[in-house]
Amino acid sequence: MHIKHLKIVNFRNYKSSDFDFSEGVNIIFGPNGTGKTSILEAIYFLGISKSFRTSSDRDMLSFSEEHFHVFGEFYNSKKQKLLVNFNYQKDVGKKAFVNGEKLEKLTEIIGKIPIVILSPEYENISSSGPLLRRKFLDRVISLTDREYLKKLIDYRNILRERxxxxxDYQRKAFFDYDVLMEAIDERLVDCAVYIYTARRNFLREFRGIVRKEMEELSGRVRIYDMRLDRESLEEDYKDVLKKKLLENFPRDVAIARTTSGPHLERLSIIFDGKDIRDIGSQGEQKIALVAIKLAEAEFIYNRLKERPILLFDDVFAYLDENHRQNLCCKLVSGCQIILTTTDKGVLAYFSKDVTVEAIELDVA
Amino acid sequence: MHIKHLKIVNFRNYKSSDFDFSEGVNIIFGPNGTGKTSILEAIYFLGISKSFRTSSDRDMLSFSEEHFHVFGEFYNSKKQKLLVNFNYQKDVGKKAFVNGEKLEKLTEIIGKIPIVILSPEYENISSSGPLLRRKFLDRVISLTDREYLKKLIDYRNILRERxxxxxDYQRKAFFDYDVLMEAIDERLVDCAVYIYTARRNFLREFRGIVRKEMEELSGRVRIYDMRLDRESLEEDYKDVLKKKLLENFPRDVAIARTTSGPHLERLSIIFDGKDIRDIGSQGEQKIALVAIKLAEAEFIYNRLKERPILLFDDVFAYLDENHRQNLCCKLVSGCQIILTTTDKGVLAYFSKDVTVEAIELDVA
Known part of the structure; x- marks a missing residue:
């Protein structure tokens, strides 16, 4: 998949602007605050129907304007054209059109334009820690497994019910595990088993891809792993979870919260033997994150047979020369890539036979 | 204040290493993962008795070692020597020595060596948002106002009591505001008034310094402000808080938590008219952060008549050329500065008459 043309009107600091992109590497240069990230935000918005920087569409509206438009011309690997158009109006909301036809539900757009984004702002918003966590897992698996997404939504609803x-029991000081609770737990466990299994199957494949990307980036073999809590211990997860729900029931009533289940699983990222949150330097965390994002792109390609667009927001920050060099070598591998940076020096890291489209922004 | 010599043993990746620093600008160069940040961490540790990267001292211990040592030779503006020594032993903990004398309490070290740190990791750990929040306020005010620190601790204890x-009332379904609660609220309000007033007095002075730093960094006038919730509204805070505690009492019992008071105040940072969390780009957030840190250094100097040591961890990431240039001009102003970066290009931003001490690290 690639984007050929982007038009944005009254979007962030842009009055009305057009951008053309090549199928390969595109680099957006510009000083701080000139709107580099906003271009990535607009492309992401076209594919996902929301921003990665804000939960409120209104934040993307230019100051003192009433509506914004985002328009993109995309082509997939079969050279089919996809025209996507989002119109947002204050106090009304947004509408989406694909090839001129209005979408009934905005979420219909998801999956049509695969995108992988790496943005420091996104990482701040999507996870409390500096690295991707459970939400990341759920998002990537959902992308290629609709049943997983369905089970995830079911699970959340049953959990809310529980x-x-x-x-209710807490209010009544009622501590008996009764048939009502048992019926809910039956349904909860069914969904949980699907989620539990899918996550482990995914990780089994995914961690190998990440490790490979990691080693290519850093040029040496690293002890690297991603794992979920007590991953290998529980042979028969179904019975284990059932037992836990029953055992923890009095405590759950006391605090009116369910304290076992996949909604509490934590994903750890292990780097040279320790949790990366504890030992990784800023640069090493960035390298791990880049490796995960490149692996995500490969995973999506393996499943959908369509290469995602890579949006990399200031990916060179914190990386040393060697890692910048290695990353730029890897970036010429078939995906359309749109990078932002303040530093023109990065052009030197690309081989001379690679055509790099440079887009320059000026101070407004 | 400046550090002349640092020695670290079994600390992070360092077996036994010595570093000498000049009184002015020191730049630590090195590829990702070579231990640049660990040097800053050791210096910070000497001044504050804990790390900015981890809450567990054991994380700083080299792999398979039993103890680490950190030793620093400092001089204040009166050229008085201060030798600080920390010894940590696994399963025992740490001991501190100043000029050979053992400290009874580790916290005695705080205030002796003023340090201002800017580290992306620190910002991640100390605040959930990307910028400094209430904790920042409390830390800086405490540094120069011991009474504030005392009131803060009192307030926390009374709050816990409340x-x-x-x-207890929730368990008994008891919803009467009685004399017991009134007596606690009396004490709570007393502390709250002190904290409330001190925070506003501090901000009144501090925001002006930040704005000046900000404009010097970005070379133009910016709409910039820091403010607390409903700052200007409450003339007579004492009565307002008393009334609120009384009014919210039934709700407080229902959720067993106190829902009014300074422990819930939020600090907003306003940039060109909007909250910086919503609109600032990564670069603009970094500029704001640098301005706040430079202002913190100036504030400390104004109060203590001693310039703090500035530790700036990869401060150039996300900054464009212009901001790097402006920052480097500002960095030659009397403070000892220790910077880390992967990029040797930054040397070019310093004027030729400035002596810059370069410390180079290699891949282990």
Missing amino acids: NELLK | NELLK
Whole structure:
């Protein structure tokens, strides 16, 4: 998949601007605050129907304007054209059009334009720690497994039901595990088993890809792993979870919250033997993050047979020369890539036979 | 204040290493993962008795070692020597020595060596948002106002007492505001008024310094402000808070938590008219952060008549050429500065008459 043309009107600091992109590497240069990230935000918005920087569409509206438009011309690997158009109006909201036809539900757009984004702002918003966590897992698996997404939504609804019931029992100081709770737990466990298994199957494949990307980036073999809590211990997860829900039931009533299940699983990223949150330097965390994002692109390609667009926001910050060099070598591998940076020096890291489209922004 | 010599043993990746620093600008160069940040961490540790990267001292211990040492030779503006020594032993903990004398309490070290640190990791750990929040305020005010620190601790203790009592009332479904609660609230309000007033007095002075630093960094006038919730509204805070505690009392009992008071105040940072968390780009957030840190250094100097040591961890990442240039001009102003970076190009930003001490690290 690639984007050929982007038009944005009244979007962030842009009045009305057009951008053309090549199918390969595109670099957006510009001083701080000139709107580099906003271009990535507009492209991401076209593919996902929301921003990675804000949860409110209104934040993307230019100051003192009433509406914004984002328009993109995309082509997939079969050279099919996809025209995507989002119109947002204050106090009304947004509408989406694909090839001129209005979408009934905005979420219909998801999956049509695969995008992988690496943005420091995105990482701040999507996870409390500096690295991707459970949400990342759920998002990537959902992308290629609709059943997983369905189970995830079911699980959340049943969990909400259970917590409501717990609250009710708490009020009545009722501590008996009764048939009502048992019926809910039956349904909860069914969804949980699917989620539990899918996550482990995904990780089994994914961690190998990440490790390979990692080693290519840093030029040496690293002890690297991604794992979920107590991953290998639980042979028969179904029975284990059932037992836990029963055992923890009095505590769950006391605090009116469900304290076991996949909604509490934590994803750890292990780097040279320790949790990366504890030992990784800023640069090493960035390298791990880049490796994960490159692996995500490869995973999506393996499943969808369509290469995602890579949006890399200031990916060179914190990387040393060697890693910048290695990354630039890897970036010429078939995906369309759109990078932002303040530093023109990065052009030197690309081989001379690679055509790099440079887009320059000026101070407004 | 400046550090002349640092020695670290079994600290992070360092077996036994010595570093000498000049009184002016020191730049630590090195590829990713070579231990640049660990040097800053050791210096910070000497001044504050803990790390900015981890809450567990054991994380700083080299792999398979039993103890680490950190030793620093400092001089204040009166050229008085201060030898600080920290010894950590696994399963025992740490001991501190100043000029050979053992400190009874580790916290005695705080205030002796003023340090201002800017580290991306620190910002991640100390605040959930990308910028400094209430904790920052409390830390800086405490540094120069011992009474504030005392009130803050008192306030926390009274708050804990109040929440315990609320929990008790919740259990008994007792919703009468009685003399017991009134007596606690009396004490709570006393502390709260001090904290409330001190925070506003501090901000009134501090925001002007930040704005000046900001404009010097970006070379133009910016709409910039830092403010606390409903700052200007409450003329007579004492009565307002008393009334709120009384009004919210039934709700407080229902959730067993105190829902009014300075422990819930939020610090907003306003940049060109909007909250910086919503609109600032990564670069603009970095500029704001640098301005706040430079202002912190000036504020400390104004109060203590001693210039703090500035530790700037990869401060150039995300900054464009212009901002790098402006920052380097500002960095030659009397403070000892220790910077880390992967990029040797930054040397070019310093004027030729400035002596820059370069410390180079290699891949281990």
